[in-house]
Amino acid sequence: MPILQKQPSQGRKDSAALPKVPVPPLHQTLDMYLRCMRHLVPDQKFRATRAIVEEFGKAGGVGEMLQRKLQERMDRTENWVYDFWLHDMYLNNRLALPVNSSPVMVLPRQSFKDRKDFLRFAARLIAGVLDYKEMLDTGALPVEQARGQLTQGVQWDPLCMDQYTRIFSCYRRPGPKQDTQLEPKAGTGAKAQAEFIIVACKNQFFVLEVAVKSRRLGDTELLVQLERISKMAENAEERLPPMGLLTSDGRTDWAHAWDILMKDATNRETLDAMERSLCLVCLDEASASGGGGADLTDSERAMLMLHGGGHGRNGANRWYDKPMQFVVGADGVCGVVCEHSQFEGIVLVHCTEHLVKYITESARKPVAPVTSASDLPVPRRLPWRCSPQIQGLLASSADNLQRLVRNLDMDVHTFNSYGKEFIKRQRMSPDAYIQVALQLAFYKCNGRPVPTYESASIRRFREGRVENIRSATPEALAFVRAMTDEWDRHTDAVRMSRLQDAIKAQTHYTVLAITGNGIDNHLLGLRELAQELGMDRLDIFKDETYLLSNQFILSTSQVPTTLEMFCCYGPVVPNGYGACYNPQAEHILFCVSSFRESTETSSAVFSRALDHSLLDMADLCSRTAAAATTTTANAAVATRTAAATAAASPARSTNQKQAFARAPPTKGK
Template identity: 40%
Template sequence: MLAFIAKNMGKPVCCVKPVSLMKLPGRYLAHQKTLPHLPIPPLQQTLDKYMLALKPLVSQEEWSHTNQLVEEFQTSGVGERLQKGLERRAKKTENWLSDWWLQTAYLEYRLPVTVHSSPGVVLPKQDFEDRQGQLRFAAKLIEGVLDFKSMIDNETLPVENLGGKPLCMNQYYQILSSCRIPGPKRDSVVNYSQAKKPPTHITVVHNFQFFELDVYHSDGTPLTADHIFNQLEKIWGTSLQTNKEPIGILTTNHRNSWAKAYNNLIRDKTNKESVRSIQKSIFTVCLDAPMPRVSDDHYKSRVAAQMLHGGGSRLNSGNRWFDKTLQFIVAEDGSCGLVYEHAPAEGPPIVALLDHVVEYTKKPDLVRSPMIPLPMPKKLRFNITPEIKNDIEKAKQNLNIMVHDLDIKVFVFNAFGKNFPKSQKLSPDAFIQVALQLAYYRMYGRACSTYESASLRMFRLGRTDTIRSASVHSLEFVQGMEDSGKKNQEKVDLLRKAVQAHRAYTDMAITGKAIDRHLLGLKLQAIEDLVSIPEIFMDTSYAIAMHFNLSTSQVPAKTDCVMCFGPVVPDGYGICYNPMEEHINFAVSAFNSCADTNAARMAHYLENTLLDLKQLIHHAPKSKL
């Protein structure tokens, strides 16, 4: 159900600013209590906006049919009854949507988390090309994450705000010491950070072998980068034999298959203890073998694939535990990044952590730590029965099919960054989204249902809603842009209207007034009430509206990086971007199994479209701009 959702990450629509760094005991809870509850929009308002959102997507005949169904939904009293049910739920819960959302969008989603759900982040290439450099960088990275963790533990993390309003910080408290656990019909997420004895170890995986590495001394102080480096060297030295089964590859499988294999795996006491150690660890560090050499043009795209799936069973895919919330990846050739399991958080908290860590790795070590004896990191052992071996082989086959199917293109658009649309008094995000509409229209001759993620973190436990980028105004613009009879100034006016309409929808979404989560709530309320699903949710128009051929997200970062994720429908694209001052980092994904989609082609159209928009603005009369 709603499989498209499992991919989309929340985003701040403008730069998120820290408010305070003061240490105040219990500050997190005090701050959470001041946040408003997520509202339920008026029913009539949502239905009117739904009909408007359908206009660029469906035929007039389909629209008229849906309009009749919507009228019946209102006049029959069904809509009002479900709305009242939602309002009762809102009074009884901290957030009427958050638990439903976690279950529906993530934990009940049965496709593999690899590619289909978990996003990756490509970090700038490091300048080491050997084991020493790899381990030194990994040690500094670990020290940086522990530094960020101390802000979470001490509740000194700056409270972020958006447009002057404080944001919910809950997701920051969910990303460390947490893990997804497979279940036969529904998964669960465990978080050990609030346990009586919170974990003090991380998981390190090298050469498909897992190690438990304590990163705190007995007095509670964290190990320094020098100490961690020595421990990583010990891990490297003990994991050189290559005949180990890649147990981590099991986590790449379809969730039902993995749940069955998981129950089989943990029947053995040793296996169960090893799995629990991974699940409880603060985070995972994957020390990867170097990637196969590729040309500079293809390098970033290949790294993105490594972050998303590890390159296949013969490369680094077994060097992962994809259920782990945070996995930092550092390869011997200097490529590095992260993959994260999406259930506990959206992109911005992950990127804030990465920004902190990347800056931290640049700090010089002014004083070398004195060498002290530290215990050998504990190797996590697994007893591989013939049945488990068979599960691993099946998972390898399925994964390799998925690896070959993912088509990904990462590129840097260098002609301008966010400063150019800003100079024209245009929202950079809305400008990029309108460019995406035009690129898609030029490729396919039609508009498509487009998902852009909007953060609901203004509200307590807020996750995301949908900014619907395909609008009446965007369609008018793309049609006008392709009309040779229209003058430049007319086209610029249509562009401005489309950008302003997108900006208005964004503002509506982040303030809890968008339509997608409300419609989902009404549908889930009907299921909970054990009544028949209303016709408007069984309608062709609803299916078209929810089939997101473009699944997009802006995830801005200070670091010159880009997030990437797979498409959410078989014939769609996943597009993520990080607008820097003078350039934009893009990641475009598609599936090779679909003859109609091609990531490099979409990237090419997008690049040309952005250039055309700049030309259009420059050629319009200056007095009108």
């Protein structure tokens, strides 16, 4: 079967049937904004902010005018916030992609017997990629669904599948002020129908055709081709400068280098191949000395996947503009690096889980007969023309990447005391519970609440991406204070009540976010629309409180998996934390990141505080349950005693006996 079925994917067709993202009521958003920030800023600053917000939202004011314009934009576009959000979150961001923007998935550890075993694994991975691509092209990927929030639980809500169409077809091109997303255009001819991947090996890039005469190459044929590439990469005389380093630099610096490269016809052809290829497969050299990947901790594997270990290891064996880079390390360190502007983490999870299952099943099958190598097109090395100016930029990119490597502080650890099943037994949402635990952990470390970001999918809507759940709620703060500063002032019953209130508040905001009623996208749309209309920067958007509201000291996300793998990413501000978590039945895996240059953060310290917070919360739940059981048991004893007394005393009425009989039974967890 051909690698690329030419009929279009069903993603966009399915998306057209979904509702549009709504524009929330103006005053609902403004009220919620004030509520979210009230406890995060000093009283005097908040009073000034409230006055500014009231002026913005007054009848007949600029807020109402922008709201009408936003509703008009909703009527004439598929998704009124998508472009605003995409540019603000990603394309305008000038930071380097590794660590700062591109999340990674770290696969289960592998143990390769030799070089051939390593390349065989990579060949099976490529075959799995092609299999997944075929599912996308033929519309075989089922439409995902989520529990019905738009239908009040009456039925499951279908989710927008547009993001899947971008995995193998898009590209992020650098720009001096703003990057550009490239998408294949219909009717552009055979040139746009890529049937090749790029293989990175020893910092060199090779074109590997994955289909011959419309027939997809199998595992054995791919292995032959990878062996060829591996041998070609060993040739030191033909080795070219490590051009992948340029893509690891800040986006403005990389755009400058891109402009220089594009002046040469050879470089233009190479960059065009990079843009049109299906994906990158990175064959990494062993990163660790001695025992190889088996000696590496999960934290070390995560960091190697995020930045490649710097220019001295595999940091140049990447091309960060590609949506998908599949990394296979000779030491068994394997994973996926994704360019985040194209799709969200759940897309990465589903694709990666398919690959791992495919590789596992493929390894059980008999080895297919080897096709004669002469029947396969010879892989070709992508050429570069490297001027002295580019050589200087490469040296600068290498230094910048090395600073990023030194700066990243990562702690990947598993909390083993309990998992999501214990939380469910408390009749609490595991996600909301973990978010409250993150608030408690940060407060233990810093003694204050901070703006917190939790990504929430809005794929229930056409072209939906994400909204922000603002987890630093007033209710969460009340709970963490009762567990820390105000411990002596409260009983367990009060603490438990505050925990339940915090869980309810978190759950309520989650529902608002996933149904298109969060505040962040709405405020962003109002701000960007005002700029489009040529209005001076409005007071509400230059107010210190608004600027603070977008400094997410805690950037969090739940990325659950069904296999032994994990997702991680870096912090989004210099003095912040990235906290990705993967709740399982009996444990929770956390990936906590921060920057070493900040004196305010330590990933290890935060992780310890998080473990203690989870234990404290479980202890509270257990003590409260035990107290309730004791109270109920005492009531039951009293009931039996009273009933016996009543039976012995004719003076007690039948109604009294019936009332005692209705006493609640003893309940366990």
